[in-house]
Amino acid sequence: MGLLVEMKNISKEFSGVKVLKNVNFELFEGEVHVLLGENGAGKSTLMKILTGIYEPTAGSIIINGKEYSKLSPKEAKENGISIIYQELSVVDALSIEENIFVGNLPTKKFLNLSIIDYEKLREKAKNILKEVGLNKDPRILVEELSISEKQLVEIAKALAQDAKIIIMDEPTSSLTMEETRNLFKIVNRLKKKNVGIIYISHKLKEIFEIGDRVTVLRDGEYIGTKEVKDVNEVMLINMMVGRELKSKYFDSTHTYLKKTEVIFEVKNLTRADKKVQNVSFKLYKGEILGFAGLIGAGRSELMNAIFGTAKISSGEIYLFGNRIFIDHPYAALKKGIALVPENRREMGFFPNFDIKQNISIIPFLKTSRFYGIWGLIDKNKEKQYATEQKKYLNIKCSSINQNIIELSGGNQQKVVIAKWLAANSNIIIFDEPTKGIDVGAKR
Numbered sequence: 001m002g003l004l005v006e007m008k009n010i011s012k013e014f015s016g017v018k019v020l021k022n023v024n025f026e027l028f029e030g031e032v033h034v035l036l037g038e039n040g041a042g043k044s045t046l047m048k049i050l051t052g053i054y055e056p057t058a059g060s061i062i063i064n065g066k067e068y069s070k071l072s073p074k075e076a077k078e079n080g081i082s083i084i085y086q087e088l089s090v091v092d093a094l095s096i097e098e099n100i101f102v103g104n105l106p107t108k109k110f111l112n113l114s115i116i117d118y119e120k121l122r123e124k125a126k127n128i129l130k131e132v133g134l135n136k137d138p139r140i141l142v143e144e145l146s147i148s149e150k151q152l153v154e155i156a157k158a159l160a161q162d163a164k165i166i167i168m169d170e171p172t173s174s175l176t177m178e179e180t181r182n183l184f185k186i187v188n189r190l191k192k193k194n195v196g197i198i199y200i201s202h203k204l205k206e207i208f209e210i211g212d213r214v215t216v217l218r219d220g221e222y223i224g225t226k227e228v229k230d231v232n233e234v235m236l237i238n239m240m241v242g243r244e245l246k247s248k249y250f251d252s253t254h255t256y257l258k259k260t261e262v263i264f265e266v267k268n269l270t271r272a273d274k275k276v277q278n279v280s281f282k283l284y285k286g287e288i289l290g291f292a293g294l295i296g297a298g299r300s301e302l303m304n305a306i307f308g309t310a311k312i313s314s315g316e317i318y319l320f321g322n323r324i325f326i327d328h329p330y331a332a333l334k335k336g337i338a339l340v341p342e343n344r345r346e347m348g349f350f351p352n353f354d355i356k357q358n359i360s361i362i363p364f365l366k367t368s369r370f371y372g373i374w375g376l377i378d379k380n381k382e383k384q385y386a387t388e389q390k391k392y393l394n395i396k397c398s399s400i401n402q403n404i405i406e407l408s409g410g411n412q413q414k415v416v417i418a419k420w421l422a423a424n425s426n427i428i429i430f431d432e433p434t435k436g437i438d439v440g441a442k443r
Contacts, residue, residue, distance in 0.1 A: 001028040003062075004165055004196040005050070005081075010059035012045055012220075014406065017398045019045050022059070023222045025215055027165060029194040032187060034207050034228070036200075037217035038240055039410025039441055040396040043200050046217070047167050050198075051083050052076040080164030084154045084171055086200075086409055088345075092143035096134075097125035099142050099153055100160050128156045133182040146296060147343060148174040155183065166190065167198040170409075172206065173435045174342075176294060184210055202437060204233050216240055237439055261285040262321075264427050266306065269315030275301040279315075283427065300342055303429045307332045307339040319426075330371050333362060338420035340413075342431040348416040349404050356386035356400040358415050362423040389418035410437045 005027045012020040020042045027033050035043050048054040050061065052073040061068045063079045071079075090099050098105070101121060108117040125138035134152040142150060151174045158166050168187075172180045187197055187210055199211060207214060208228060216223040216239040223239050264283040269276060276298045283289050291299045304310045306317065308326040317324050319335055326332050332339070341347040349358045360382040368375030386400040393414040397407060404415055413433065420428055434442050 001030055002194075003027075004029055004064075006062040007046070007050065008060050008062070010046060010049060010061075011057045012042075012049065012054060013057045015398060018220060020049075020056075020220045021222075023217065023220070025222075027196040027198060029196055030191045031212045032191065032197045032199050032210055034199045034201065034211040034214040035217070036207070036214055036236060036240060038439075039408040039437065040219075041217040041240070041408075042220040043217055044169065044408060045220075047083065047169065047198065047200070050076065050165075051081055051167070077161070080162070081167070082158040082161045082163035082165070083167040084151075084158050084169060086170035086173060088147070088150050088154055088343075090142045090150050090153050090157075093141065095139050095141055096129070096136060096145075096153055096156075097121050097138035100125050100128060100138075100156050102157070104161070124160070125156075128160055131159060132156045132186060133179065148176065148179060151175060152179065155186065159186075163195065165196045165198070167200070169200045170202070170435075171199075172201065172203065174432075180206075202439065204236060204439070207236070208233075218242060240439070259284045259287070263319070265318040267316040267318070269302070269305060269317070270313050271301065271305045272311040272313040275310075276305055300431050303339065303431055307337060307429065309339075328371075330365070333366055333423070333425075336366075336424070336426035338362075338423070338425035338428040340416055340420065340428065340430045340433050342435065344409075344413055344416050349412060349419075351405045352403075354401050354403050355390070355395070355397055355407075355415055356382050358404050359389050359400075359418045359422055360385045362419040366423050385422040386418075389415075389422055392421070393418055410441045413437060414441070 003026060007023065007025040010020055010023045010025075011018065023042065023046060025035070025046065035046070037043050045054060049056050050071070052071040052075060055070045061071060068075070091102065094102065101124070106117045106120040106124070107114045108120070122138050129136065129138060132152045132155050134149060134156065136145070136149065142153060145153065151171065155171065171183060175183060190197060201207065211228040213225055214228055214231065214236065215225045216236065218240060261284060262282050263285050265281070267280050269279045271277075279302055281289065291302070293299050301310065305312050306326065308329045308331055317326060319337075324335055326335070326337075329339075345351075350361070353361070360377075363381070363385055364375060364377055365372045383400070389395070390397070390400055395407075395414045395418065396411050404412055407415070417433075
């Protein structure tokens with residue numbers, strides 16, 4: 001197997017804070033090399049250096065025998081490097097086929113002008129969609145797809161670029177078991193074509209099914225590289241967190257709830273678009289109520305209706321025995337109802353706000369009037385909310401003034417949860433809350 005890429009002694013600093021310290025990484029042809037580490041370990045930063053988004057503070061990158069001190073996105077693409085992001089980068093306003101071939105649309109001549117050859121585009125898109133197992137008309141707008149279907153479009157986009165190095169960042173986070181099995185078949189086909197895959201995942205069982213080697217980072221430092229066949233789950237967790245997790249999730253003090261007081265009840269709820277029909281349930285004080293079902297079964301659609309982001313045509317909602325009417329998310333948050341959404345980047349936080357602003361926004365909105373138009377921001381309170389939640393949830397950041405988009409996905413999720421905790425929410429809806437979260441953060 002030939003060496004595709006070697007990253008030597010890579011370091012990266014942001015505002016004087018070292019996020020990568022002399023990290024080494026290599027990828028061979030036909031290999032699935034798993035990159036493992038807790039949220040904030042530096043995995044995404046290392047990959048952004050390889051794809052030319054970030055410039056390393058120190059170190060070098062060797063691709064096909066040529067050494068670079070830094071890469072531009074154009075150079076990365078020319079060297080056959082493609083990335084499938086955990087936070088989807090599809091364009092909702094474009095069709096599936098346009099997303100797959102964005103920046104590389106086939107053209108033809110018409111009256112001596114170059115125009116898009118939609119017939120050729122559709123044919124090429126259909127072939128790739130068949131390969132990834134997405135049975136959709138290529139002309140459909142991406143905004144009409146579910147998150148799992150958008151994930152498959154991302155994979156199709158990488159295949160369309162005929163990449164030699166494909167980085168998959170949490171590729172199965174929104175996929176069903178069947179879609180995951182299909183992805184693994186695609187990966188194995190790519191291996192046979194000598195494509196190198198860098199695979200980032202917090203689902204440890206996947207590593208043993210798909211991985212050849214695994215490299216572990218911790219707090220921006222290189223911990224080691226192992227053959228997957230030579231390690232087990234406990235060994236990898238110890239390398240990741242630097243200690244043994246004696247108990248993953250189980251709380252030995254937990255006692256089963258005596259169902260006494262109903263604090264929240266939904267009766268015969270139906271959405272206007274009929275995606276949810278005649279759903280009823282009760283939530284008791286101190287209870288964790290789980291909602292199960294396959295992707296597309298209506299779990300998220302139900303929760304969005306309760307929270308006011310989708311219109312309800314019929315049904316009743318009761319809070320502490322009193323009927324309430326929620327036609328807008330502002331009405332829900334005023335009642336102490338919180339939503340941690342499945343897609344945190346689109347619905348969970350404000351990317352142009354820093355950490356303290358994101359955490360304090362809900363407490364301030366809760367005490368405001370007229371849909372948030374009337375109210376004041378207390379700078380001391382803003383700092384207090386953020387400082388308390390940073391400590392409580394162990395949010396890894398340089399300071400509460402840091403922009404949220406500079407955080408890892410797991411720490412962004414902690415900020416999303418923190419804003420609802422700071423507002424003393426009575427009921428919290430968690431929609432796929434551990435998506436992209438490491439074992440330590442889950443615990």
